[in-house]
Amino acid sequence: MAPQRFHEQFDQIQRSMPDVPLAMGPDDSAEFFYEKGVVLARDGAEAALVEDRVRTHFTEATGLSADHVRRAGPETNRSGITRIQVGDPGHGDRHGDRAVHHALRALSEAEGRAGHRLVSRNHVVSIAVNACPGDEPVPAPLTQGTNPAPADGPYDADTAVKVLVVDTGLMADFSSSPLLAHTQGDPQLRECDEAGVLQQYVGHGTFIAGLVAAVAPNTEITVRNTLNDAGAILESDFGAALFASVDEHGWPDVISLSAGTSNGRTDGLLGIDAFMTELRAQGTLLVAAAGNNSSATPFWPAAYADLPEYRDVVLSVGALRGDGDYGACFSNHGSWVKAYAPGERLTGVLTGFGAPVPYVYQHSTYDACRYGFTYTCTCQYPRHTGVLSEDRAGTGGKPDQVMFEGYAHWSGTSFATPVAAGMVAAHMTAHKESAPRAALRQLLDATTAYAEVRGAHVPALRPPTWQPVPVVRLAPPA
Known part of the structure; x- marks a missing residue:
């Protein structure tokens, strides 16, 4: 079931x-x-x-x-x-x-x-990845700042690394964040419902753009609103949408894509076959989320990283838990996941810094981790009751509501992905490397940091400005 x-x-x-x-x-x-x-x-x-x-x-x-x-x-x-x-x-x-x-x-x-x-x-194809979000956003105080914190370094329009984020669009007031000063793109459609409440996954693209900018300040970021309807699109439309996302400004250095699907196969998605063939002929690097279903089943397009002809073309990214030492409970895993980056309780820009905006939780948290982990993971904390959950006993039938006024904590391989994309871009700037695929090889070859995921030691891409979040391990059940 x-x-x-x-x-x-x-x-x-x-x-x-x-x-x-x-x-x-x-x-x-x-x-x-x-x-x-x-x-x-x-x-x-x-x-x-x-x-x-x-x-x-x-x-x-x-x-x-x-x-x-x-x-x-x-x-x-x-x-x-x-x-x-x-x-x-x-x-x-x-x-x-x-x-x-x-x-x-x-x-x-x-x-x-x-x-x-x-x-x-x-x-x-969904930005929830495997249709199962790592969690929903949690309000963070404005005084806390982002995590990763903004890295030092100038922005130079002539040398800035071009990063394309294919996701939801940008919140209307995104420019109120100095972090997003060099970000452009499509607007987020239908930010709020008729009652003025933020809709599910609104701010997803803005949050991702902020993570790239924090890790790699010398980036020119473009956000496309390719995935607005609950973050989902049919495979038959996805290939054409990806082509459209690169048509207006040409192929970027890096594409950050926090969406995909499994399909029970090991040879990719038929619907994006033409796009992947064209991608391979370009110099662009695709950095793609591994998915949030705590599964070893290949997830596409991230799993293209495991196909010989795409190993230098695609980087598949899993999520590390808050302390950065182990895999997050929700993260997909397996030999097809080539690197892991912090992806649990990151702090970034969700909305602009104007009037607070309400959000009503869609999913309820669980009494225990739904994947069997024994630390205080995002399955359990912070506790809330959601609209879509059938069991709302003890809540009067009402889901929980919070207010956002800028920053949020958010978890998922969706967010480990732009962290990794930012590290590739930062490496390009630091080493004056113009080829993103070469930069990825250099970055992985130079990586001495590893984490443990399901008993395997995997490359861990931890930005210098990222601060670990303490993890509390629960006592095993009696």
Whole structure:
């Protein structure tokens, strides 16, 4: 059975995509979400092959009518992907889609002969990563400042490292923070609901930009609002959205991407295949979040870092807990995660420094860590009751509300990622290195700091201005 928070987030994302029926996959497990009744294929001959094989499979193998099998949407797009309808999206429930399952099976033999994947589910890519946020933001006092603290160093427009953040946009009053003086980009859409309450994941892109700027002051940061609707986008749209994010100003030095999905495979996402091929031909380094499901399952696009042709192109980043010595309870892990950075209870800019703005918690904390860890992790503290949780006993049925007036504490591989991206950018400036991929190799080769994650010793990228947060270990249950 999938964890409570995964189910809660499913409901949140489904509300943000009311016209796209979604299911969980591959069954009722906490792996991924996908569009019901639709599969993806590459444009042209492969799409025609998929359509033909699926139609034959439904007719011969299942005895079902194949009249519903047809192209769904534009024949071509920038990412070279075609959506093919293989079933009625109204059939079944959230726990799976048999039509999509049959369509994938219909192509298994053809994929074996072709030597590569021909068909895919249309996954939901989310900034919650694995649709399971590390936690929600917690107000931090203005007197505390950020953690990491802003590093010393001048900004030089001629040598500034160009960093692109593909995320939600910038809060309307982001420029009230001196930390974001050299940040530009798209506005955050729909900051508040009709009652003036901040919506979930609002400020995510602003928080990330602030972390990059704190670690690497000589950066020119651009934030795109590619992921505004509950931080989610369909895989079929994701590739084109990534292309659009680099079109206006050209390819940057570094892309910081705190979004993705697992898909049960080890060969990447079909929907971003064209973008990843183009990325490899550029000099840009993609720094991507490993995900927050405490899992070793490859999470894309971060897991491209483990494919030979992308090892110098992508850096996958997991999260360290507050003391920086061990992995955070929520962080994905495994050999495909190439480095870890502080990602628990970081302090950064969430909103501007004007009038306080209310936020109502969406998820409740737990009595014990949902992943079985025994320190006071973000699963448990600070305690709050959320809107999406069914059990609100003792609260009068009311979720908890807080006020934000600038800074927040926030946790997730979403935030370890810009810390790592900032360290690459800072290395480029310090060593006058113009090639970000070369800078990454130099940085990792020079790293003598390690942390322990699931018994493995892994490279730990800890910025000099980051201060550890004390960790309290709980007594084991009697």
